Amino acid sequence: MSSPERNRTTPLKKKNRHTHTASLPEFWFTKDPKSHPLKNAVLKMRLHALSNSASASETEPESESDSQARPPQRLSSAARSCPDFTARLSDELLMNIFSKLQNSQLVSNTLVCKRWCRLNGKLVRSVKILDWDFIESGRVIFRFPNLIDVDIVQACVKSCRNSGILLSNKLVSVHLDSARVSGRGFLKKGDFLDPQVIDRGVRALAEGCGNLRRVVLINVSEEGLNYVAEECETLQEMELHNCDDFALKGVSGCKNLQILRLIGCVDGFYESLISDIGLTILAQGCRRLVKLELVGCEGSYDGIKAIGQCCFMLEELTLCDHRMEGGWLAALSYCGNLKTLKLQSFKSIDASPGPDEHLGSCPTLEELHLKKGQLRDKQGARALFLVCQAVRELVFEDCWGLDDSTFAATSICRSIRFLSLEGCSLLTTEGLESIILSWKHLTRLRVVSCNNIKDSDITPELATLFSVLKELKWRPDSRSLLASGLAGTGVGQNGGRSFRL
Structure with missing residues (x-):
């Protein structure tokens, strides 16, 4: 090809590249905002279709006089450019x-x-209400018609919302006014709404949300609890604050109640009284209880016995800061299906447990948890371990007074498979070894923050026990020398076994 011909073909290619007609995909997906006439046309067509469908849905045509009298309605630019396409869903x-x-x-x-x-x-299925007007006005039912879990405790306390002082514990959180704090406590009787007012709100809540499964109430009377029992037949869990014995008559009407938490006396907050009378009323009405937690409740042998005799399905019992009279431990033997027993924040276990032959035992008990309690009373601790001698899992957490002699009382529990010790600073390595070597079924051990248990005191027998455990968490004071001290023992080398430092 000659040179002039090459000169003619070169500008022809450049002309084709610059004058290429854009295809539909290129025209649609171009990034230039000025080149979107097709998109704008589609949006205008959709907006026009929506306006036509809206005008066609009118039942009667508008007269000319009405159209002239009515001022023209102008849509904002955002409304004209962004129609609601979700309206068709x-x-x-x-x-x-x-x-x-x-x-x-x-x-x-x-x-x-x-x-x-x-x-x-x-x-929305669960709400925690902070403003009582939200209940009285009925807005909570209109706003959340499918509620199954409601907490109204904070709404029933007359607290200063603008206060910078927030008092909180695991049971309740309230805003405080420094001028209202007295020497007797942070909350007084006048700081709660009247029971009649609370009953009206509870009634409206129960009638509007008949499918409730869990409620948290405070300072409610028997009448208010009767409304809940009548309207909410599917109620399974309830938490009551600051209620007395006779208010529990309303709770006994909840035939399907399975989980109940009663908060009686809380230092600095509540001073309500729940005694053997309330426990007996509760036991006779709520026979399907599976879990029961008593916080700051008084009682004795009779109340716990009534619970055990009537609540055949009770599997878990928790006593927190209990004020039980001496001898209540013997009543645990009436809980024929009890599997878990938890004692928390206790000052003593049982001041007068009585003779051993009268204590009995819980043959179905599997777990015993002792948390933030005082075990200085060796007689009460020994009686507890005697009643719970069939236990398989034993947990101590921040128990003051748990020394070698007190821990030795656990030797009667021959079926221990799991032992957890945390924050037990008086227990020594020798005291621990003397007991766990006699437990033939022990497979899991957890020792955390027990400063008197030293790595240097580990004997070959104890190291051999560690090597056969399925799970071992050993952190008595720090990440110390246990790994190097147990070299060659086989700990942590067997498959399927857990060893954590």
Whole structure:
């Protein structure tokens, strides 16, 4: 090809490259904002279709006089350019989409429009109410019609919301005014709403949310609890604060109640009294209880015996800061199906347990948890281990007074498979070894923050026991020299066994 011909072909290629006609995909997905006439046309067509469907849905045509009298309605530019395409989706489909989102995203969804706010409210199952007006006005039922879990404790306390002082514990959190704090406590009787007011709110809540499964109430009377028992037949869990014995008559009407937590006297907060009378009333009405927790409750042998004789399905019993009279331990033998016993924040176990032959035992007991209690009373501790001699899992956490002599009383428990010690600073390595070597079924051991248990005191017999354990967590004071001190013993080398320092 000659040189002039090459010169003619070169500008022809450049012309074709610059004058190429854009295809539909290139025209649609171009990044130039000025080149979107097709998108704008489609949006205008959709907006026009929506406006036509809205006008066609009118039942009666508008007269000319009405159209002239009515001022023209102008949409904002954002409304004209961003139509609501979700209007064509059904409520069921939108709720199915919202149910896949995280809870943090549901909160922002409620701000989009009234419809989204209403649909997201139907997905809410649990609320903690802080303002009592939200209950009395009925907005809680209108806003969340499908509730199954409601907590109204903080709404029933007359606290200063603008106060910078927040008092909180595991039971309740309240805002305090420094001028109202007295020497007797942080909350007084006048700091709670009247029981009549609370009863009205509880009644409206029970009638509007008949599918409740869990409620947390405070300072409610027998009448208010009767409303809950009548309207909420599916109620399974209840937590009561600051109630007396006779209010428990209303609780006895909840025939399907399985989990109950009673908070009686709490130092600095509540001073209500729950005694053997209330425990007997409760036992006769709530025969399907599976878990029972008594916090700051008084009682004795008679109350615990009534619980054991009537609540045949009771599997877990928790006593926190109990004020039980001497001799209550012997009543545990009447709990024929008890599997877990927890004692927390106790000052003493039993001041007068009585003779050993009258204590009995719990043959079905599997777990015994002692947490933040005082074990200086060796007689009460020995009686407890005698009643719980069939236990398989034994847990001590921050128990003051647990020394070698007190721990020696656990030798009567021959079926121990798991032992956990945490924050027991008086127990020594020698005291631990003398007991666990006699437990033939021990497979799991956990020792944390027990400063008197030293790595240097580990004997070959104890090291041999460590080598056959399925799980061992050994951190008595620090990440010390146990790994090097047990070199060659085989600890942590067998498959399927756990060893953590």
